Amino acid sequence: MAFVGTSVVAGDAMVMSAQTATLPVRAVGGFFAMSLDTFVLMFKRPFAWREYVIQTWFVARVSVVPALMLTMPYSVLLVFTFNILLNEFGAVDFSGTGAAVGTVNQIGPIVTVLVVSGAGATAMCADLGARTIRDELDALRVMGINPIQALVVPRVLAATTVALALSATVIIVGLAGAFMFCVFIQNVSPGAFISGLTLLTGFGDVVVSLTKATLFGLAAGLIACYKGVYVDGGPAGVGNAVNETVVFTFMVLFAINVIVTAVGIQFTVS
């Protein structure tokens, strides 16, 4: 082998650089392949009910408290900024309208994004990544169990369920926080606040908001599972995978938010 040594090394270097160059492309391809597998296996029996319930409970448990803690400051900040404006116009009675528009259309879905990806997806990715590192997924494959069907499908559905339920909770809590702040601190009349809520915000906005939340949960679950299943490089690898999960879910979810808002607003604002 000695006489071909240099050419082998050169060839290796070329293969290596080609691999580095195509890394993002192959990652995107792998992600879509896994998503497709997940969608196909979602309707194939047996469905992992037990894992689904356990995962839903797990995601809900890590998400609820951060969601409530995050909604309050953001909705207070929103009504505070909005009321400065309305005070200047002398229209502070409409603070309920501003609170409803901001909370239902933007704060609700965005806080759900932050919590689903920051709390739910990170925990999910850490859990799956640790299993991958310990070769537990390979062990499942050896036993003839498809890890996508047994682990990924219930997790993706759990994230979707929790995101939908969470966005409703976040909106209610956000509106309650806005009410408290406006009525008890900024002395807005409570009746005016309540009657202003539905002035611009209607059924259509709520449907768009819940649709967003469902899409967020689905996307966050898929990204977290992909990063968790294809993790490598020991403890540092799991940490990096979780970091990448947070960044990629934020980027994808913020992009989804703009697109769904732009599409939905065509139907809701006349």
Added chain:
Amino acid sequence: MSTGTPSRPLGRLRHVGEEFATSWNRIGGQARFYAETLAATPEAVTRYRTEFLRLIAQMGLGSGALAVVGGTVAIVGFLTMTTGALVAVQGYNQLASVGFEALTGFASAFFNVRLIVPGTTSVALSATIGAGATAQLGAMRINEEIDALEVIGIRSVAYLAATRVVAGVVVVIPLYCIAVMMAFLAARFGTTVIYGQGSGVYDHYFDTFLSPTDLIWSFFQCVAMTVVIMMVHTYYGFTASGGPAGVGEAVGRAVRTSMVVASVEIVMISLAVYGQTGNFNLAG
């Protein structure tokens, strides 16, 4: 034959007390870590300058798969671009429904600076440089590299935590500029190009209501947030335990905690700065 040991007196009460004491001690430990980190910042800049400069380069550009998509700069720019575009999408249409769409430029100047950019930047920072720091430090802790540093006589808090906090503050200055620019440009592009408002109308209201004082306060909000975010993230990395899964969990816990703390901080600073009067005049 079974020899049961008698239970200790007041077992349940003692358990509750111990749990309370543990969480109390954790808060104390956290506070001490933050005090140590802040106290060590001068030392970090003067004595560990090479590490400090290396961290600035690494945080700005990101590492691994994040560097491939353009690093922290691109990520922060992209996130604020999407939220800035919301001003055009939601603001323009909502204002148009009550006949005020001319004021979209004002909405961009007002809401972007006071609400959207600080909020989005805090989230983006905790996801990128914050979570990255937790992942690195957690892996070091698991591999006992931090103990090794202590053994060879390097002050680990100054070398690892304080350098990261200061580097974060340095990196956030250009990042904030990019964030604000992207938010303004996205709002302007969406309103004038996509929804077809005259750019003169947009620019007039934007220029009239853009207040430099607000921008400076918004910038200080971001710097203050960075300090807190980096301290929370380095703490969780420093105290990671429990193998590979522990590092991942620490990253998740750090992201949740820092997002909540940063949002509370934004509200507090906003209430303190803008106050009851709002520091805002419709007359310009």
